[in-house]
Amino acid sequence: MSKPHEPPRHLLTLQDLGRERILTLLDRAAGLRAQFRAGALPPLLAGRTVVNLFFEPSTRTRTSFELAARRLGALVVNFDIASSSTSKGETLEDTLATLEAMDADAFVVRHKENGTPARLAAHARRAAVLNAGDGNHAHPTQGLLDLLTIRDRKGRVDGLTVTICGDVRHSRVARSDVHGLAALGAGEIRLCGPAALLPAADEFQHCRVFEDFDAAVEGADVIVMLRLQKERMERLAFDEDTYFARYGLDAKRLTRARPDAVVMHPGPMNRGVEIASEVADGAQSAVLEQVANGVFARMAVLEALLRR
Structure with a gap:
């Protein structure tokens, strides 16, 4: 996003976004939720066009961005990557410029390569670019929804002990x-997983x-809990049963946490690998x-x- 005194233009990461802006977005999300559930949500983005550019498969993120835009009254275009000119060699920058010339107002971008949304943001003339997940770099709206969920359940983020377990190395969600947790003053952030799936020692000091x-x-x-991202690994160094025994969350292990x-879990869940069904479907689950x-x-x- 932009400097503190300027309105934001893009959302590429939560890093350095700042406590004030994050809290403003969480408060607004809660307000829009209340309006929607009361049947009193006006078409705030009527006349705007949002283009979903998803170069990776997605269920939750793509659908929720589409619902979000439609509930606000915007026109949504789900760009078909397979039949687009990118398959003929057109650059992403040229694709963006073409769609922007048709008066697209925002691009929601998911890509397997780190930095692709930022690259497109640098070439956008007036449209907004929203990062819907790039490589293992960032997934800022997932971070926001996780913070909102924590605040709903716990009433705060400040001072909480949060454990993030699993494939941290490959996780943009983590x-x-x-x-986001650091910006809102979480008391302690714990990262857990097998050594091969932990980030470099100097990344999260x-x-x-x-x-x-x-x-x-x-x-x-x-x-x-995080998904094992096998598509980003050369090979899995252990079988799933062994992984679950060491790093899966079951009801017995959950008793070690606060009552x-x-x-x-950001989904999709691999039941019996990262999390037991009794926990995923239990009263403490906020999935x-x-x-x-x-x-x-x-x-x-x-x-x-x-x-803006």
Whole structure:
């Protein structure tokens, strides 16, 4: 986004976004949620056009961005990558310029390569660019919806102990969650996983790193489980049963956390690999609340960028 005194133009990462702007977006998401559920949401983005540019498969993120834009009254175009001119060799920059010439107002971009949304933002003449996930770099709206869900359940983020477990190395969600949690004053952020799936030692110097999941979950207020991203690995060094025994969250292991600990997962979940069904579907799970909040968090971001 832009400098503190300027209205934002793009959302590429939560890093350095700042506590004030993040809280403003969370408050607005909660306000839009209340308006929608009361049947009193006006078409705030009527006449605007939002283009979804998804170069990777997606269920939750793409659908929730589409719902978010439509609920605000915008026209949504789901760009068909397979049949587009990018398959004929057209550059992403030229594709963006072509669509922007048709008066597109915002581009929601997901790509396997780090930095692609930022690259497109640098070439956008007036449209907003929203990062819907790039490589293992960032997924800022997932970070926002996770923060909103934590605040809904716990009433605050300040001072909480949050454990993030699993494939941290390949996770853009983990990075955006860490940036957002740090900005809002989380008490302790713990990262846990096998050594091969942990980030470089100098990447998150303000986090505590564990390889022992039992120790990492002890006394936690929030536990965020991550998917094993096999598509980003050369090979998995252990079988899934062994992984679940060491790093899966089941009901017994959950008792080590605080009694009111919140369990989260960005999805898609691999049941019996990262999380047991009894936990995923249990009273402490906020997984479906995350999904619902994703629409409202993305509504808040779209409104902030398109009603400047």
